[in-house]
Amino acid sequence: MTHRIRKQPLSLCFVAILAVTLRQSCAATDAPPTAAPPTPTGQPERGYYNITNGNGTTCLMAYMGLQINVNVSSGTLNKAVWKVQNLQPNRTNSSGSCDSESSTLRLTDEQNKINLTFVFSMNATTNKYRLSEVSLSASWPDVKNPFSASNRSLDYLHGTAGRSYMCREQQNLPVTVNFSLNTFQLQVQPFNLTGDQFGTAEECQLDEDNMLIPIIVGAALAGLVLVVLVAYLIGRKRSHAGYQTI
Template sequence: MTQIGCVQSWSLGVTLQLILAVALHQGFATVAPPTTAPTTAAPHKEPSRPERGNYVVKGSNGTACLLASMGLQLNVTFSSLSQNKTVQGVVNIQPSLTNSSGSCDSDSAYLRLTTDAEKTNLTFTFTLNTTSNKYHLSEVSLSAAWPDMKDSISVRNNSLDYLRGTLGFSYMCREEQTLNVAQNLSINTFQVQVQPFGLSGNQFGAAEECQLDEDDMLIPIIVGAALAGLVLIVLLAYLIGRKRSHAGYQTI
């Protein structure tokens, strides 16, 4: 009986240690920033989730040279007329009210989104490195003249490095991201899939998922494996205990 008690105590101790290890790992995995994607957490205060829009840019031959599917939310800091102070305005890009255009070259592609109601012009520029066959979002520019603005704003950053992918493949990120463009502009993206180069027809190529999506999928796998290990340890401890118990009875 002493041996059974020792086995049970040992299994309980191991179980508690593993549960603690899993909890700590999950906590660290949740708060750790992505190692490869230069993005930051989105602001806590948000309006409703933006609608996902589908945008197509066609080349000179009439076939698609850039495809993008994403929800977009602008965070713009400006001087407010009604409040007479600097405020942050958050505006969702509404696909039904947005006109898309653009152009494609051998190593660059442009997507322009224009909304007449909000007087907003947003341009994404993608650049292809023809040596490595890798592309990325290299520039974002925004001009806006919203009704509550004292003065219209114009923002441009041509040294960005977001939405990185491989020629012939699309970039995909289901998780929400924030792209920091300038001190007075950031863009929240939702369910992004984009391919600015190497399209075959009017369909996306195979998707390369972002680090945020990979981390999100990894956590349930780790937790599931740890729980399966706990169940196995408890089952083995129980079987060993029963076996030793029967052996003791036979000796008597």
């Protein structure tokens, strides 16, 4: 009986290690293919952005926090450095356009001379959309040259027409070698909106993984309790059997 009690803390440690390993595994799966730039302490504020078509109907909505990561040449330090810039909604203007095959969202921060553009594409055959293009132009006082980057062959933020894409967890979206985006608590719908409300949300893999980890750990703990209980009952039964008269 004493031998079994000593094994219980080790089993609990195993469950704790399992939880940490699962979380690290999920994070590794969603890591960008290149080294990620440093992330500042403060998260960006979420901004609400919407685009209307010619008849005044909302055709794109987005609610998200955005963080720009760029590798630039610093005039002050005289070397290449990662610059991290949070996009501030209160000084960011939105514009764009929509049609049946593509939707464009342009975000402009005049103070920092930032122009960030998202292009979503719709596949009419599958009725699925994706973020297919991101471009950025920006100019900062401490940067030697204006920054510009674009990628027209992206494959992010997949969703179904009439539904929104949601990701509560922080995501890193590599665009080019020198430019990536971090998104925070993102929800976007670029097609088939009904009024000014998001459609049913389709959650990202990161959110699903983080929901799965507590379930796995809970199942492991329940299994551990069951094993300890069975071992205790067997040990008790054997102990009682030793007192039987012959």
